[in-house]
Amino acid sequence: MNRREFIKRLGATAGIGAATACAGTSSKPVAGRVVVIGAGYSGATAAKYIRMWAPDIDVTLIERNGEFISCPISNLVLGGSKKLADITIGYGGLGKYGVKMVRDDAVAVDPVKREVRLASGAMLGYDRLIIAPGIDFNYQTIPGLNNSDAQSRVLHAWKAGTQTVALRKQLEAMRDGGVFAIHVPRTPYRCAPAPYERACQVAFYFRNSKPKSKILVLDTNDDVQSKKALFLAAWNGPYKGIVEYRPNSELLDVDANTLTAKLEFEDVRADVLNVVPPQKAGAVAERAGLITANNRWCGVDWLTMESIAQQGIHVLGDATLSAPVMPKSGHMANQHAKVCAAAVIALIKSQPVNREPVMINTCYSFVDDRNAGHVATVHVYDPAQKMMVVVKGSGGLSGKANELEGAYAMSWAQNIWADTLA
Amino acid sequence: MLAAMFLRPITALAQDPAYVRGMAATCTACHGAESYGHAGIPGIAGRDKGDLLQQLKDYKSGVRPATVMQQLANGFSVEQLGLIAGYIAALKPVPAPIGR
Numbered sequence: 001m002n003r004r005e006f007i008k009r010l011g012a013t014a015g016i017g018a019a020t021a022c023a024g025t026s027s028k029p030v031a032g033r034v035v036v037i038g039a040g041y042s043g044a045t046a047a048k049y050i051r052m053w054a055p056d057i058d059v060t061l062i063e064r065n066g067e068f069i070s071c072p073i074s075n076l077v078l079g080g081s082k083k084l085a086d087i088t089i090g091y092g093g094l095g096k097y098g099v100k101m102v103r104d105d106a107v108a109v110d111p112v113k114r115e116v117r118l119a120s121g122a123m124l125g126y127d128r129l130i131i132a133p134g135i136d137f138n139y140q141t142i143p144g145l146n147n148s149d150a151q152s153r154v155l156h157a158w159k160a161g162t163q164t165v166a167l168r169k170q171l172e173a174m175r176d177g178g179v180f181a182i183h184v185p186r187t188p189y190r191c192a193p194a195p196y197e198r199a200c201q202v203a204f205y206f207r208n209s210k211p212k213s214k215i216l217v218l219d220t221n222d223d224v225q226s227k228k229a230l231f232l233a234a235w236n237g238p239y240k241g242i243v244e245y246r247p248n249s250e251l252l253d254v255d256a257n258t259l260t261a262k263l264e265f266e267d268v269r270a271d272v273l274n275v276v277p278p279q280k281a282g283a284v285a286e287r288a289g290l291i292t293a294n295n296r297w298c299g300v301d302w303l304t305m306e307s308i309a310q311q312g313i314h315v316l317g318d319a320t321l322s323a324p325v326m327p328k329s330g331h332m333a334n335q336h337a338k339v340c341a342a343a344v345i346a347l348i349k350s351q352p353v354n355r356e357p358v359m360i361n362t363c364y365s366f367v368d369d370r371n372a373g374h375v376a377t378v379h380v381y382d383p384a385q386k387m388m389v390v391v392k393g394s395g396g397l398s399g400k401a402n403e404l405e406g407a408y409a410m411s412w413a414q415n416i417w418a419d420t421l422a
Numbered sequence: 423m424l425a426a427m428f429l430r431p432i433t434a435l436a437q438d439p440a441y442v443r444g445m446a447a448t449c450t451a452c453h454g455a456e457s458y459g460h461a462g463i464p465g466i467a468g469r470d471k472g473d474l475l476q477q478l479k480d481y482k483s484g485v486r487p488a489t490v491m492q493q494l495a496n497g498f499s500v501e502q503l504g505l506i507a508g509y510i511a512a513l514k515p516v517p518a519p520i521g522r
Contacts, residue, residue, distance in 0.1 A: 053443070331451055338447040342440050354440045360448045360497065362490055376490050378497020394497030398489065405489050411462035415454035422455050 031056040032127040032348035035116050037106040037284055039063035039091060041330040042316035043132030045337035045420045046344075051097040054345040060100040060124060062116070065161075067091065068421060072330045072364075073413050074160035075194060078168050079201030080209075081369035087160060087413075093422040109288035111310045128344045130305075131290065131298075132316040132333070133282025134159070135190050138296070141278060142254055150256035154273050158190060170272045171202060177212040178271030183251050183261055184219040185278045188297075190318045190328045193226035193375070195219070195276060197365040200231065203239040204368040215242055218249040218261055218268060226327070227365055230373040233400050238368070251275065281319035290315055297321035302381055302388045303353055305340035314340050323388040326379060327361055334416060335359035335379075357381050359388060364409035366401070372409040373398030436505055445502060446509040452490075458515060468515035474507035 031054065036047045039061050047061040068089045076082040091101050105119040109129065116124045137156060139146040145154055157167040171180065180202050184195040199217045206213040224231055224245070235243040253262040259273040280286075280296035290307045292299035298315040299308040302323065307313045317333035326332060339357040346353045359379040366372045377395035379388040398405055435441045449466065450456065458465045466474065480486035482495040482503070495503065 049447070334451045335448060338444060342444050342447075346440065351440075354438065354444055356435060356441060358445050358448055358497075360451075360494055362452055362494070374490055376493045378494055380497075391497040394493060396493040407462040408489065412452050415463055416451045418455040418458075419450045 028056060030058045033058045033125065034060070034128045034130060034344060034348075035124050035126040036061045036130040036132065037116065038132035038134060038282070038317075039065075039068065039094075039101070040132060040134055040317065040333065041416075041420055042333035042337040042340075043130065044068065044091070044094065045334050046130050046132065046314075046316060046341050047099045048094055048097050048420070049338055049341035050344060051099055053341060054349070055098065057345065057348060058100070059098070060102060061091075061094065062102050062104055062106050062118065062124075063091065064103065064105045066103060068417075069160040069164075070330070070413065070417065071158075071160045071191065071194075072416075073366075073410075074157075074164050075198045075201045076366055076369065077160075077164050078157070078171065078198060079204045079366075079369065080168070081204075084161070084165055089417055089421050091421065106284050107287075109284065109313070111288065111313060114312060126312075127348055128312055128314065129288075130314045130316060130340060130344065131285055131288060131319070132337075133284045133319050135279040135318050135328075136282050137277040138280050139277055142251060142275065144254040144256055144262075145275060145277065150254065153256045154254055154259065154275050156276055157274060158194075158276050158279075167272075167274060171205060174210065174213065174271045176210040178210070179214050179216060179269075180206075180272045180274070181216040181218055181261060181268055181270035182274040183249070183276060184217065184221065184225075185251075185276055186220045187225050188322055188328060189276065189279050191330075191363075192327055193231075193363065193365045196224055196227070196231040197367070198274075199243050199245075200234050200239065200365075200367040203234075203242045206242055207239065213242070214244065215239075216268060216270070217243065217245045218251070218263065219245065219247050220250050222247050226363075227373060227375055227397060229397070229399055230365065230367070230401055234367040279318075281315075285315060285319050288313060290319075293321040302339075302386065303355065303357060304343035304347065305336055306343070314344065316340055323379065325377060325390050326359075326388060327363060327375075327377075329361055329363045331363055331416065332359065332361045334420065335361070355381070355383070357388075362412065364405065364412060366406065366409065368401075370403055370406040371401035372406040373401040374405055374409070436501075442505045442509050445498075446506050449506065449510065456513060465515060466510050467513035469511060471507050471511035474511055475504050478503040478507060 036043045047059050070087040073087045108117040155167045157163040259270050261268045290298040299321045305314045316336040318328040343353050362376045364372045364374045375397050378391045382389045481491040
């Protein structure tokens with residue numbers, strides 16, 4: 001069956017109502033149909049785990065990209081110790097779980113009819129929809145960046161892929177003695193430590209290849225947002241004189257022609273300017289009516305990850321309105337997915353939902369090609385607040401990056417990629 | 423309040439396979455698909471339950487030094503660690519190919 005036939009068949013079965021759901025190819029009765037939009041860290045994991053734990057549930061996973069490209073480790077591509085191929089993985093491994101993979105774009109969701117419309121025109125019916133849309137950027141607050149030409153000069157590289165490679169090329173083309181400036185948006189944004197890790201990775205590259213060059217970290221926030229001790233140790237240690245950190249640097253606008261960041265009290269001109277724009281839930285979340293907080297994020301019931309705005313639709317990963325101290329990380333997205341998978345199975349089968357979900361986060365940052373440090377937390381559900389809260393006494397940080405944790409971090413990446421996709 | 427949550431008997435929850443399965447699933451992000459890990463972070467699927475639990479307790483008490491594991495073990499009660507160890511010990515350590 002080729003892709004066209006596959007989509008046609010999906011389209012043909014999509015009109016069938018929930019009560020008479022049918023898998024199309026299997027003779028066994030199907031307990032229910034789940035559609036997952038987005039095959040990143042949370043969406044792919046949810047699809048796999050539903051099939052692993054409940055093979056009688058039909059799961060279709062919609063993804064616009066042909067391959068998974070990991071944001072974690074992608075800063076090392078900028079540092080030069082990894083290539084994009086090292087962080088790129090195919091979706092083939094999900095086939096053995098019976099996840100039906102469809103390469104397409106979900107353009108509309110009808111929460112009443114419980115249907116998803118794809119760019120190809122196919123309609124998919126669902127009993128439960130899981131939306132894992134990642135983030136999109138909000139350029140409205142940066143007028144000079146609110147056009148595609150400017151965005152091609154001043155990159156974000158905040159979704160791993162072509163922009164990661166393009167930013168690396170800009171850095172390679174930069175003269176020695178030049179300035180790389182990265183602007184950090186107000187928290188919350190995807191992966192709190194990543195801007196500071198990026199500064200370290202570029203510093204690692206400059207120190208070895210362009211030693212007269214400088215790095216400016218222009219941070220909207222009043223301080224380093226994660227792993228402060230670890231990053232300060234790097235900036236005041238091996239990268240002393242290379243990295244300069246400037247807090248309270250709110251971005252008013254950008255001049256993409258002169259690569260100038262216009263801050264409140266100064267204009268900063270760079271040779272390579274990297275603006276991480278303010279972020280919000282991926283566009284399909286907005287189209288499905290899932291945005292509930294600050295016009296940006298999707299509020300969820302933490303027992304099920306079901307949207308608080310739309311019944312039958314679950315939201316995962318960076319797009320959610322994060323619980324206190326809960327990072328927007330790939331690891332956290334993985335944990336959202338497993339709680340959601342269990343809840344979706346229970347809801348479809350009219351079984352009780354687990355009232356005491358647990359999520360953990362372990363997030364590594366590299367300061368060069370081999371030394372890394374971590375932040376870890378354990379989160380449990382507090383029924384009084386209806387919220388995930390950090391278990392008192394759990395979690396912690398590395399004081400300083402080290403080689404042992406660098407090895408663990410690389411192993412972590414291999415293992416979570418396997419947990420997600422293999 | 424959190425302390426109260428963990429003081430509550432978990433006997434009833436221990437009978438709930440989804441509860442135990444969910445806790446064990448928190449491990450696999452680092453320890454690999456179905457806890458069959460790769461390289462530095464070891465696979466744990468199918469290991470002896472007593473050994474697993476003793477290691478987790480040693481992390482929790484600080485007897486065994488660690489980078490991350492003590493900080494994570496501190497997020498669970500000894501009873502919960504026992505349930506996790508039991509679940510993981512019962513898994514078959516099937517080799518799974520890494521994703522690429």
